[in-house]
Amino acid sequence: MPRRPDPERLAxxxxxxxxxxxxxxxxxxxxxxxxxxxxxxxxxxxxxSSAPEGRLRMRDLARAVLLSRSGLTRLVDRMETAGxxxxxxxxxxxxxxxxxxxxxxxxxxxxxxxxxxRGIDAHFARHLSDADAAALGDALSRVVAAExxxx
Amino acid sequence: MPRRPDPERLAxxxxxxxxxxxxxxxxxxxxxxxxxxxxxxxxxxxxxSSAPEGRLRMRDLARAVLLSRSGLTRLVDRMETAGxxxxxxxxxxxxxxxxxxxxxxxxxxxxxxxxxxRGIDAHFARHLSDADAAALGDALSRVVAAExxxx
Numbered sequence: 001m002p003r004r005p006d007p008e009r010l011a012x013x014x015x016x017x018x019x020x021x022x023x024x025x026x027x028x029x030x031x032x033x034x035x036x037x038x039x040x041x042x043x044x045x046x047x048x049s050s051a052p053e054g055r056l057r058m059r060d061l062a063r064a065v066l067l068s069r070s071g072l073t074r075l076v077d078r079m080e081t082a083g084x085x086x087x088x089x090x091x092x093x094x095x096x097x098x099x100x101x102x103x104x105x106x107x108x109x110x111x112x113x114x115x116x117x118r119g120i121d122a123h124f125a126r127h128l129s130d131a132d133a134a135a136l137g138d139a140l141s142r143v144v145a146a147e148x149x150x151x
Numbered sequence: 152m153p154r155r156p157d158p159e160r161l162a163x164x165x166x167x168x169x170x171x172x173x174x175x176x177x178x179x180x181x182x183x184x185x186x187x188x189x190x191x192x193x194x195x196x197x198x199x200s201s202a203p204e205g206r207l208r209m210r211d212l213a214r215a216v217l218l219s220r221s222g223l224t225r226l227v228d229r230m231e232t233a234g235x236x237x238x239x240x241x242x243x244x245x246x247x248x249x250x251x252x253x254x255x256x257x258x259x260x261x262x263x264x265x266x267x268x269r270g271i272d273a274h275f276a277r278h279l280s281d282a283d284a285a286a287l288g289d290a291l292s293r294v295v296a297a298e299x300x301x302x
Contacts, residue, residue: 004268005276009284013271015291017217020171022298025220066168069176117155120164125156127293133160135286140166142278147173 019124024067027119035112040068041079042116045101045109048085054101057090061099084108170275175218178270186263191219192230193267196252196260199236205252208241212250235259 005013028039047064048054056064062072076099079085084105088098101109128136156164179190198215199205207215213223227250230236235256239249252260279287 003272004265005272008281008288009276009279010268010271012279012284012287012291013275015288015295016167016171016275019291019294019298020167021217021220022295026298066172069172114155117161120161121154121156123298124164124167124294125160127297128160128163128290130159132286132290132293133163135283136163136290137159137166139279139283139287140163140170142283143170143275144166144173146278147170147177147274 023120023123026123027116030119031112031116034115035108037108037112039116040065040075041084042109042112043067044072044075044079044099045084045105045112048099048101049106049109054106055088055098058097058099079105174271174274177274178267181270182263182266185266186259188259188263190267191216191226192235193260193263194218195223195226195230195250196235196256196263199250199252200257200260205257206239206249209248209250230256 004010024039031037031039031042043065044061047061048056051060051064058073058076061076062069065072068075076085076087080087082104084102085099086102088100090098125133155161175190182188182190182193194216195212198212199207202211202215209224209227212227213220216223219226227236227238231238233255235253236250237253239251241249276284
């Protein structure tokens with residue numbers, strides 16, 4: 001028999017999937033309604049804005065985003081058409097390409113951030129006690145650290 | 152100023168996104184490699200198999216799945232072509248449609264389940280202490296309960 005999780009850990013995994021689906025769904029609908037911005041676009045804008053000069057290689061952007069890894073190329077195409085990012089050839093080799101945040105992309109992120117942060121507070125943070133937040137942070141840090149650089 | 156989460160809760164939210172992305176990515180690649188089944192298909196098969204007679208209205212299936220709510224119609228199209236689900240008119244009205252698990256879909260789920268459960272153990276469950284699992288379950292239950300039936 002292959003190993004399988006015990007019932008309590010399997011339940012915790014399903015709750016993580018349910019909480020993620022419910023909260024991401026809600027945050028996405030609010031951001032779309034109030035700012036006309038899909039949450040997947042926000043994710044790309046945020047990752048680029050955190051990088052030096054607002055610039056990342058496409059492969060690094062694909063690792064950094066948290067919501068739409070599989071459809072990233074087409075997502076960046078749509079954001080380029082909308083003027084929020086542009087692509088440039090990577091200087092060190094002819095193959096790679098950078099995605100670069102434009103001023104319009106930076107402005108969209110700045111407008112959307114308060115709506116998004118208010119949503120995280122309303123739909124996630126306010127349901128957690130201080131002890132919950134600490135326990136969640138500890139447990140998930142361990143998962144992320146182990147899975148980020150797997151043996 | 153709109154409310155925003157404090158740094159510890161915002162960090163917990165980002166860790167939830169990171170853990171979800173890392174583990175779902177890994178589980179998806181393993182299931183695809185070992186069973187040729189996308190994780191989004193597994194999610195649909197699992198939700199249908201948990202319903203009476205393996206049958207759900209499309210709108211209820213859309214609420215039940217945890218991984219691909221936005222592209223569900225096309226996903227079910229592809230699974231129908233692969234013979235894992237079929238569609239039938241809903242008996243009580245002419246408009247709704249049911250998705251129904253086929254024997255081939257049930258067999259695919261049965262083959263995939265041990266691989267998926269082993270992955271949950273390896274990439275999530277084994278990183279959690281008993282206390283972690285309990286704390287995570289408690290905290291995420293509160294989020295899910297509050298967001299499932301929002302005021």
